Amino acid sequence: MTGKTILVTGAAGFIGSHTASALIERGDRVVGLDNLNDYYDPARKRVNLQELAALPGAAERFTFVEGDIRDRALLRKLFGEHSFTAVAHLAAMAGVRVSVDDPWLYYDVNLTGTLNLLDAGREHGQPNFVLASTSSAYGNTKEVPFVETDSADRPLAPYPASKRSAELLGHSYHHIHGTDFTALRFFTVYGPRGRPDMLAYKLLDAMRLGEPMPLYNGGQMYRDWTFVTDIVQGVVAATDRRLGYEIINIGRGEPVLLSDFVKGIEALAGRTAPVREEPMMRADVSYTYANIEKARALLGYDPKVSVADGAQRFYDWYCSAVGEVSS
16 A cells, blocks of 8 residues: 555546556555446446456455545545545646537536545545646647747637646646646547547447448548557656656657548558548648656656557457447
8 A cells, every 4th residue: 555545537538547557556545436427338338347356455455435626625525535635637628629519617616626626635634636738728739849948828729728727727826736736638548548539549440340431631630649558657656756847748740641540540441431522621720749858847647559560459349349340
């Protein structure tokens, strides 16, 4: 046991469940909070929770609470009952494109929810606060690779705008109340337990179901694909370090053309994905590329999983958890 008690919000989701798993396995006590919403099938999230509960030591070290970060009374109760060492705040409404359709929901969850957590922490011992932010905060920046000194003041959609707003709110709490707040800007996360709205998952769904998926701009966009275990390495390291106020990129630092990523998944499946080409949306960017020197210096961050290896791991998981794809 490390003696640490960590709140993981979004613990039933993609990155949240992997983070909770890593913390439990190293001996931390974890309280997982998730509202199991229907952004995608809650049954997938319940499977993630079952896998967490099956981990060695989970019976003693993992507590799941079904609840919403917008519920201030619940958060005050949780923070009062547990002496949290850190908060890994991974709960959010995700997705750039969907946020355009319902910006009110995105701000309610991503900004008001973050405010509720920050204030509960202020009232109960000031745990170290780690926010899952996004590379989308950089907008259509011309500074490549993306570096944290960029002003990031021109987000292109409500989702990154809500995350950038949460980063700024964290600075307010750091300045006034002394909260240690680290915002981690994630770059194109993929891997086992991935969300069905993410490209790698949609590709395999398209092959398995024979239903075309949209491929924007003919796949002529670069993404800094980062495997989920590397992302989690950054999150866990950030929970261990009180850094004052910092914004840190968590990516691989090796952008890959989207069409090449598609070809790699197709090669694994031995078949071509049915796609329909659509123009790039106004909320999209043509390039993401993380400068990760700050993460290396402050967090000891060192991504391990190549895109080829990560794609294989994701493909294997999809076939076992969702369904076979190969012809």
